Amino acid sequence: MEGFEIRLTSSKKGKGLFATQKFDQGDVILEEDPLVSCQFAWNAAYRYLACDYCMKPLETPEQNVRRLSCKPDIVLPHSDRFELNLESITSCDQCGALYCSEGCRQKAYVIYHRILCHNPSDAQHPIVVLMETWKQMHYPPETTSIMLLVRILAYIQQSSDPSAARAKVKQFCHRTENEDAELVHKLLGEQFTHQMNTLRELTSHVVSGDEVQEFLTPEGFCTLMALVGTNGQGIGTSPLAMWVNSVLEVTMSDDERQQLDLFIDKLYQYVEEESGSFLNTEGSGLFQLQSSCNHSCAPNAESTFPYGNHRVQLKALKPIMPGEEICISYLDECTLQRSRHSRQKELAQNYLFVCWCERCSSQASEPDCTSEEEMSDEDIDADD
Ligand SMILES: [Zn+2]
Ligand SMILES: [Zn+2]
Ligand SMILES: [Zn+2]
Known part of the structure; x- marks a missing residue:
């Protein structure tokens, strides 16, 4: 292993993935095939x-x-x-x-x-x-x-x-x-x-x-x-999604770009009408290194599938210093944008832990939503 190590975190999260070198935004931290x-x-x-x-x-x-x-x-x-x-x-x-x-x-x-x-x-x-x-x-x-x-x-x-x-x-x-x-x-x-x-x-x-x-x-x-x-x-290998990504790199006029965007919106609409909403997740896999990455609501890395198959690539979203923990988001894009309360509820339900990432800690004074949705640390055992 180069550039990272798996070791115990200082918190209750158990093991985590840590950088042993500096990564710049966009750098590939690791790649692996699933078990x-x-x-x-x-x-x-x-x-x-x-x-x-x-x-x-x-x-x-x-x-x-x-x-x-x-x-x-x-x-x-x-x-x-x-x-x-x-x-x-x-x-x-x-x-x-x-x-x-x-x-x-x-x-x-x-x-x-x-x-x-x-x-x-x-x-x-x-x-x-x-x-x-x-x-x-x-x-x-x-x-x-x-x-x-x-x-x-x-x-x-x-x-x-x-x-x-x-x-x-x-x-x-x-x-x-x-x-x-x-x-x-x-x-x-x-x-x-x-x-x-x-x-x-x-x-x-x-x-x-x-x-x-x-x-x-x-x-x-x-x-x-x-x-x-x-x-x-989740592993996303949809050829439609890959095509959409690849046309982003084509040089064209603003006018052409606008037309293409409209065309793409329409494609997704057709697909939705016929086959249900389009989620670019075709299956799932078990990854040894990547699964040791803990969650953060302000992740410094993301998992992508650049080869259009099940090989995962972990990429830095921002500069990461040696010794820093490498975290991805377990939440979908939409939930990640929501309030601390919503995020924590989702994480507690699906992963049984209370998130104390930097973003959650800094928002700790935010009021929680409705009282019946309120949850306390006693209700959810933190992951250990
Ligand atoms: Zn067979
Ligand atoms: Zn958080
Ligand atoms: Zn194959």
Whole structure:
């Protein structure tokens, strides 16, 4: 590791990522591939075509927007800006899972696909049954996927050194049983006890064996569910979003720019009408280094996916000095703009901690909103 280290923070936050050198705004702090990643269930059901291993899109921005909007005549200008090599697409001989390259097909097979390979049109297959059950419990917008959990189990089961694989997965677990249960409750809603048992049982039909047994007990399964719920980092690889980003760099007159902006707004509107609101999050993944980044409401870094696949890049948003903690925001852009009270409520509900970042501390004297929404430190146990 160069330029950063993972160590204990002085506060209750536990571990954190710290700079060991100076970073300027825009500098890349680190890049890494996830331990496992997975497309969301509904995202796949809407036939968003992505590599089953690295989530790279397997369709051009034009094909993507035509399909999502159900308008086969849309023509995207400047589409030459966007390079996508669709020639190396390959598939699993047995199940037809699509990959962007032979490399991805092989990696998937070696890491988890060998025991998960199945015929997707076999409605009785345990994976198909599990996915359908999950989809009924968890409607979009999706934040996590049962398939990510299944891939973690398969990764352990297929590993040549299962105890090392288990230890790797357990590095992500740092909560008590009660906290896990609370998080999973939030994730699945009121039906959670019943649903957890159903999901656990169906999952054990997909992956079982001594190596994963500890994650298939009620407590173990709950821990794993909380793990994917809180550590799963959203991955955005939409070809439409990448095209939108790439045309930002095209030189044009103000007039042309204005027209293009209107055209883009319209595209998103068409997509929304046909396929629901557009969130540039196609799946999620587990990242070892990136997941040790704590939250701040005034983050000095951000996670991006510049390669259009699941490889994450952590970039400095402002100058970072040696010794300074590197923080990202766990909140979406919109929530991040809101008051301290709203932000803290969201963080307490989804991540079970009280934020004491610089911005929150400096706003501590701000009045809280309504009294029934008020929360105290006694209600929420701070993360330790
Ligand atoms: Zn790939
Ligand atoms: Zn297969
Ligand atoms: Zn904060």
